[in-house]
Amino acid sequence: MDSIHIRGGRRLKGSIPVSGAKNAALPLMTAALLTDEPVKLTNMPRLADVRTLSKLLGVIGADISVESGTDSDVMTLHAKDIKSTTAPYEIVSQIRASFWVLGPLMARCREAKVSLPGGCAIGARPVDLYIKGLQKMGAEIDLVEGYVHASAPKGLKGAVIRSPIVSVGATHTLLMAATLAEGETVLENAAREPEIGDVARCLVSMGAKIEGIGTSTLRIEGVEKLHSATHRVIADRIEAGTYAIAAAMTGGEVTLEGANAEDFEAALSVLRAAGAEVESEQGAVRIARNGERLQAVDVVTQVFPGFPTDLQAQFMALMTVAEGESEITETIFENRFMHVQELARFGANISLHGDKALVHGVDKLKAAPVMASDLRASAALIIAGLAAEGETTVNRVYHLDRGFERIEAKLSACGADIWREKAKQ
Template sequence: MDSINVTGGRALEGTIPIAGAKNACLTLMPATLLSEEPLTLTNAPRLSDIRTMSRLLASLGAEVSPLSDGLVLAMSSHALNGDRADYEIVRKMRASILVLGPLLARLGHAVVSLPGGCAIGARPVDLHLRALEAMGAKLDLRDGYVHAKAPAGGLRGGDVEFPLVSVGATENALMAATLARGTTRLRNAAQEPEIVDLARCLRAMGAQIAGEGTSEIEVQGVDRLHGATHRVVTDRIELGTYMLAPLIAGGEVTLGGGRRDLLEAFCERIEAAGAEVRQDATGLTVRRANGALRAVDVATEPFPGFPTDLQAQMMALLCTAEGKSVLEERIFENRFMHAPELVRMGACIDVQGGQATVTGVERLRGAPVMATDLRASVSLILAGLAAEGETTVSRVYHLDRGYEHVVAKLRGVGARIERVRAND
């Protein structure tokens, strides 16, 4: 099993290019199921989750061809030959559930396994199912699969009121509604940039959508969607992760293609901790403003709040900030599994339920640590940049799901980091 070795103590200087968003691309790819015509995505990230989604779409009869250096995905669903998303593929990634809405809208029926993914707490699909039921779908859960059927004549428009904000459920409902008869209104909808990106892609395919980026989205169903070419939005989670690197290690780094509007709440918190963030035409440049970092409190919330996917990385930063910080996780339970690993490196962290209190220490110490999920993986790497001595992060297969070329990108700005292959 591969591991990553990090030797801390070196300030970072230079530019890190930010990739297209994993979460956006994983949502955009199932949109190909809505049309017989080709959908081409540019600025696609090169990640294992993208390969998993490609295999899932191929199992349904779609054609997915990575072009050039892998940044372009050409897809076509002109010859779908299946409606069943099998457990063997779906279990590897929660985003697989996003084929349910498109299959149901296009074919009128679908059988999709309940998904797997990172062990960061329960992320039930009931909100997805409620939304599809509001459009007339009949659903039956048995043997670990969702058996879904649209009424005669296809899905119909409906009013969907989400009791909780759910990005995935909003995405599934939005795709299904594009081909439903009549008008669908999604209330208490997620407002994330990935939702806006999906709506723009669907509109380029001929969908009639209004209100994306707000809590209410209205979709007027159309008879068919056509092909399109769409550029995947910048990955705001990769952006935020690398923004923390020069704050943790020292130095100044420019994040190529970065946009503050994707992470306003995050930027406000790191500035309160002592960061300087500058925006120009090339991206965002980040450095410490003056001396030591200061403790700040953080609470994760749906967009436009502080992203849950940056909570672990922020904790790594606050481990050496002066004072006591409180991090409250309001999105997922069990998302402090990285805390014990940071404690192994000398951090002072007390976890009580959904709240972690971090008391800053003068310096972290390198240690062997184990990644428990995707974002925990990179939080430990960031901590290693600040630690005295060498940190070895094991189980880094999680990392490949969400960060492309993390070693090369950090090494390119001066970090002492290497990946050790299992057979080396």
């Protein structure tokens, strides 16, 4: 497997173009199954997860073409004919978002056979909310040999669905299913993440009738057919937040081109409290630190608009060198502290107490060979390596390629001494 090497101690200075959001691009791709006309997505990130989902959509029957630009791709998906309503284990086990084809397939074909999902090992993340929601819309569902078998011979019907907890995946799935259902569907306690709004706006441009975008209550009036559309994927707030944390970690100054501050304001607020300078303007965010030591800040991960769980590991890396003690509480996933033992290899002082991590800041980190356990932990280890004395080697970086586009190239352009070593064949 590839590894990434970092010689720490260099300040970051320059501009980083923020890629299209992975967590918007993937559901937008599945939404293309709702119509037999082409859907064009611009500002698409070049990620392993995008390639994996493309394989699955190809199996289902979508023709996919990609035009490469300077910093992003343009992808056209045309699911004129659905050749298969089965999403096989071999693909779904690689990427959790592929399970989201369940909603569009049920809406358009009235049947689906989808393997239970895989993805990062950061907790159980059950799919019962997806299933219960579709059942309220009239679907008959069985679990057989690791597959969800769903059918609605007479089509899905509108329903009022209140989720007991906020679930991004369930909101995506039920939102897409409702666009072609008969009557009105109301999703209460729906996820409010910017990526949900991005998908909803694309669906509206395809002819869907959706009210309440950006709120916790979505009203969808089903239509008979959706049509072609062109849509630009929003900037990746998690990538932007990761580079903002990296700039604060190194004491540098970085402008995040294309970032929308409102989409990750909770993270920016925490960085301000830690001592970083944050300035935002239309289409860009600037992060700087003048060299003074960071201050410890407590964080609790929450659903949007709270502090995102996808930045928890990166922020923990930052707090390892802050003055004082910070308490980081993880409320979203029960198994998302696997990076702690790897950060300890740098000399970090972290103790775990259930869903809380107490981080006692140290004066400096020292380089070490480390191994990534999941996508966001990979970024945390790179952030630690940027500040550590000596040469750090981050192994098992295939996780990183699932969600960060050319991270070593973007950091190198800002002065980081970082490079990738290809695995020997």
